[in-house]
Amino acid sequence: MKNSSFLIFFGLGTNLGDKEHNLRLAVRKIEERVGKVISLSAFYATAPWGFSSENTFLNAVVCAETLLPPLPVLHLTQEIEREIGRTRKSAGGVYSDRLIDIDLLLCFTIGGTLVRLDAPELKLPHPLMCERDFVMRPLKEIYPPGSEIALPVWTDLEEMLQGK
Numbered sequence: 001m002k003n004s005s006f007l008i009f010f011g012l013g014t015n016l017g018d019k020e021h022n023l024r025l026a027v028r029k030i031e032e033r034v035g036k037v038i039s040l041s042a043f044y045a046t047a048p049w050g051f052s053s054e055n056t057f058l059n060a061v062v063c064a065e066t067l068l069p070p071l072p073v074l075h076l077t078q079e080i081e082r083e084i085g086r087t088r089k090s091a092g093g094v095y096s097d098r099l100i101d102i103d104l105l106l107c108f109t110i111g112g113t114l115v116r117l118d119a120p121e122l123k124l125p126h127p128l129m130c131e132r133d134f135v136m137r138p139l140k141e142i143y144p145p146g147s148e149i150a151l152p153v154w155t156d157l158e159e160m161l162q163g164k
Contacts, residue, residue: 019058035066041138
C-alpha cells in the first residue's frame with residue numbers, strides 16, 4: 001500500500017433498476033475517484049431493512065486504498081450516488097427504494113489503527129453495521145483484504161466495534 005493513507009470499507013446496496021449494473025458502476029466510480037479497489041465481496045440478495053418494499057436488494061462490500069480522509073471520501077461517494085441516480089438520502093431512520101446506496105463502514109490508517117469519527121454527517125465505524133446481516137456477511141467474506149496493512153483479526157475487530 002505504498003503512498004496510501006487509509007483503507008476504507010464501503011457497503012453498497014441497490015433495489016431498483018439493473019441491480020448488478022448499479023453495483024458494478026459504483027465500484028468502478030469508487031476506483032476512479034476514491035482509490036484502488038483491493039477487494040470486492042460477492043453480491044448478496046437481501047430483503048429490505050428498516051422499511052417495506054416489493055423490491056429485494058442486492059448488496060456487497062468493497063474495500064479501497066485511498067490517500068483521502070473519510071469526510072472527503074463521503075462527499076465523493078455522495079456525488080457517485082447522485083450520478084447513478086439517487087435523488088435523496090435516507091434521513092431520520094426513514095428508508096426508501098434506491099438505485100444505489102454507498103455507506104462508509106470502516107476506515108483504518110496505514111498503520112492498521114481503526115479510525116473513529118463522530119461528525120454530524122459521518123460516524124465511523126458505521127453505527128448500525130453490526131445489526132445488518134447484509135453488511136456483516138459480505139464484510140466477513142473480504143475482511144481482512146489482501147493488503148500490506150496489518151488489520152486486527154475479526155474477533156478483535158468485533159470487540160473494537162463494541163467499544164471493548
